Amino acid sequence: MATLEIHDLHVSVEAENGAREILKGVDLTVKQGETHAIMGPNGSGKSTLAYSLAGHPKYTITSGTVTLDGEDVLEMSVDERARAGVFLAMQYPVEVPGVSVSNFLRTSATAIRGEAPKLRTWVKEVKAAMEQLQMDPAFAERNVNEGFSGGEKKRHEILQLELLKPKIAILDETDSGLDVDALRVVSEGVNRVREGGEVGTLLITHYTRILRYIKPDFVHVFANGRIAESGGAELADQLEAEGYDKYVKGGA
Numbered sequence: 407m408a409t410l411e412i413h414d415l416h417v418s419v420e421a422e423n424g425a426r427e428i429l430k431g432v433d434l435t436v437k438q439g440e441t442h443a444i445m446g447p448n449g450s451g452k453s454t455l456a457y458s459l460a461g462h463p464k465y466t467i468t469s470g471t472v473t474l475d476g477e478d479v480l481e482m483s484v485d486e487r488a489r490a491g492v493f494l495a496m497q498y499p500v501e502v503p504g505v506s507v508s509n510f511l512r513t514s515a516t517a518i519r520g521e522a523p524k525l526r527t528w529v530k531e532v533k534a535a536m537e538q539l540q541m542d543p544a545f546a547e548r549n550v551n552e553g554f555s556g557g558e559k560k561r562h563e564i565l566q567l568e569l570l571k572p573k574i575a576i577l578d579e580t581d582s583g584l585d586v587d588a589l590r591v592v593s594e595g596v597n598r599v600r601e602g603g604e605v606g607t608l609l610i611t612h613y614t615r616i617l618r619y620i621k622p623d624f625v626h627v628f629a630n631g632r633i634a635e636s637g638g639a640e641l642a643d644q645l646e647a648e649g650y651d652k653y654v655k656g657g658a
């Protein structure tokens with residue numbers, strides 16, 4: 407069973423007036439099959455955590471450890487992390503000019519599985535996954551993220567999730583900018599992947615809305631660059647009612 411362990415993680419970014427510490431000692435363990443919601447106010451460092459786990463070069467790990475089944479994730483390149491089974495769906499995904507969705511997915515799958523998926527079964531796999539996400543087949547021929555609407559970007563991410571079958575999936579604000587119908591389709595996709603029991607999910611969100619569709623096993627309140635409180639799903643209800651004020655104002 408895969409386990410991602412984050413211990414006392416400190417991360418800085420280079421700002422105009424020197425390095426600035428954003429993550430100030432994050433501790434978190436995510437096991438395959440579990441869903442953890444990370445909730446917190448804007449600017450608390452949630453995306454920084456996601457990018458740091460994925461290996462974004464802008465974020466400097468100043469101390470702490472991240473391991474996947476005991477293997478040092480921080481020593482791995484971005485590609486190695488993906489191959490080890492760490493998947494990040496970004497809050498602001500980038501365009502990949504000249505690369506179609508279908509080629510992008512096949513290249514990613516090849517990198518992660520270590521061999522190219524058999525073309526015939528692959529085409530069927532992609533088609534089935536796209537149908538479930540209510541995506542137009544023509545979408546496969548479009549260039550990655552080029553002119554995608556908010557909903558299309560998110561569906562494309564969940565499509566990757568379904569096809570690439572990571573061990574640890576980090577979903578950063580997958581709910582942002584989705585209307586209710588798109589949110590339902592995207593959530594159903596996440597739940598399908600979850601039902602396999604093989605993915606550990608880190609669901610990063612500002613709002614409790616998506617948690618009506620995706621039930622977390624654990625909820626963590628993120629404030630000022632660290633986890634201020636952890637609990638079960640009931641903690642999300644409490645946040646819905648009370649907001650983040652008590653955490654932001656130096657409370658917890």
Ligand code: ADP
Pocket residue numbers: 419420421428446447448449450451452453454455464
């Ligand atoms: P959240 O996702 O919780 O809204 P972020 O991780 O995006 O928070 O940002 C946390 C803080 O770090 C913010 O003050 C933000 O301005 C700063 N920050 C994040 N990334 C960068 C960066 N690449 N360069 C400079 N500052 C950054």
Ligand code: MG
Pocket residue numbers: 448449453
């Ligand atoms: Mg933000």
Ligand code: MG
Pocket residue numbers: 452453454497578579
């Ligand atoms: Mg963010």
